[in-house]
Amino acid sequence: MDVRRLLANRYVVVLGSIALLAVVWNAYAALNSDGRISGRVVGPDGAPVQGAVVRLQERTLTTLEPRTTATTGPSGEFRFTGHRLHHFVLEATKDGVGRAPRTAYRLYFRGQNYVLAEPLRLERTP
């Protein structure tokens, strides 16, 4: 069969396009899946909070599973590495300052590197 005609076959075009997309997507995922989650924690006044505990929990279909914790540095930054999550919840607390409410995040693939767009803001608890 003529190669040009074979390439114009609808099955070759559709299945080939899907295969190509899958290869490109998997290559992108492989290059961006170190499992890094990073962000900052700020206080009610917007100032960075050092020593706040950030909890990482996995959101399954029906439950929240605790995974790990991190403590913020001098400029309120924190970082998790090596996670294999695609749907997770973060919450931060610091005694005497307050608590950041649980916030859920979704990723496009497991272990995707992610930087929080907004810092976790601690709110004073009564």
Next chain:
Amino acid sequence: MSRLGTWPVHLALVAVSTLMLVPFYWVLKTSLTGENIFAYPPAFLPVKPHVFYYVDVWYYIPFVRFLLNSVVVSAIVVLASTAFNAMAGYALTQRFRGKRAIILLLLSCMLIPFQATIIPAYLITKELGLLNSHLGLALPLCSTIICIFVFKASFDAVPRSLMDAARIDGLPEWRIILIVMLPLSTSAIATNVILSFIWSWNNFLWPLIIVRSQEMQTLPLGLSTFLSYLENTTGALYAFCIMVLVPGLGLFLMEQKRFIQGLTSGATKG
């Protein structure tokens, strides 16, 4: 009909088509928004759509495994049903005593729902040692009466002189089917492929009965994962429905011309 006179018909067809597509649109919209189906007033356009429910489906169930099982079972069904239905259809084009009775028997068997014969089917599959296997999953759809008649209608349209010429040339019956009849019945093959694929792909009850382990589950069985009384899993459930539907829909769209030809072949035979 004049050119001016066709637009009301087209308008009516577009309106009816739109009406029929609304449920599919609703499933697609819900899969992108996760909106509760009981929300009032319902939003016709998707609000803040995203693809994360599809990501959930991909990771919450062994989707690739289920997909592979569905593909393997559908492939077995398509190949086996094409072979068996073509042979049965060819047999019904021949002249033999009791042919009318066999046709009547086959037609009457179509009236019996699968649910009524599921226990004998299960017992036979068990005796064959095919429970919890791909072949066992494919077995009930390896021959279907509707497709036998699709092949019969298509073979009836082939001039008998061609078969006679092939016999005079010394071809055995199976080679007459393979070399003479099937190449002249591509529409019937396409119809058989599409129907058997869709039936196998969407089959829920039979896999539910004979599958024992998660490794052998097919895609429709994965639906039960997303039925939860505790959490709102609407978005993931609808995303899963779309992911199950898309392969069948794609196959139909790519083969719709032959599919329609196959269903109507013989309908206008005088």
